[in-house]
Amino acid sequence: MRCVVFDLDGTLADTSGDLIAAANACFADLGHAAPLDAAADGDTAVRGARAMLRLGFARIRGEGDHEADVDAQYQPLLDHYARDIASHTYFYDGALDAISRLRAASFRVAICTNKPGHLTDLLLDALDARDHFDAVVAADTLTVSKPDPAPFFEAVSRAGGDPTRAFLIGDTQTDRDTARAAGVPIVLVSFGPAGARVLDMAHDVALHSYAELDDVAVQLLGR
Known part of the structure; x- marks a missing residue:
């Protein structure tokens, strides 16, 4: 998958x-x-x-x-x-809708974060978003964290995905290095806190809006 x-x-x-x-x-x-x-x-x-x-x-x-x-x-x-984990936090515009469309199109969807697990759980529960994801791997799920590729592969495995048909979306050098270590494409978002500066790093695709994600996913992984 x-x-x-x-x-x-x-x-x-x-x-x-x-x-x-x-x-x-x-x-x-x-x-x-x-x-x-x-x-x-x-x-x-x-x-x-x-x-x-x-x-x-x-x-x-x-x-x-x-x-x-x-x-x-x-x-x-x-x-x-x-x-006080979610007073000011919000999903980027269109993110959850894009995830719903991916899942409807038979993509598996996972989170791979360097946030501690208990905080990740608290946040997803506070945002009522846990059911949007097939798997969640946090900083302490394994004994290593990003940029080691093992958490990425664990996220794909737990989601029921195929590691040869997967990619990572991120906003930092850690994410870029994780994808490179895993040998998968890296998509960098230009709307995160670093803005367009993040695109100074080598990457495979830039994502400027979650409205673009459907096309990016098909471009990188096929139909």
């Missing part, structure tokens, strides 16, 4: 507002004014908790080694995020 595998944060959904809010809550706990901005720092947000903390500490204290502080605030950030 043909299979389309999606990254989650910044690809299917804009989660940056809630991620940034969680990071800023950590800095507030430490007595600092919010150093991160949801509009300007979304690209950092989708690269993970540690990336946000590093950027925040650099802005507060200047460049340097802040890894001990990053480590100390990593779990508090996840805890803040879990308590």
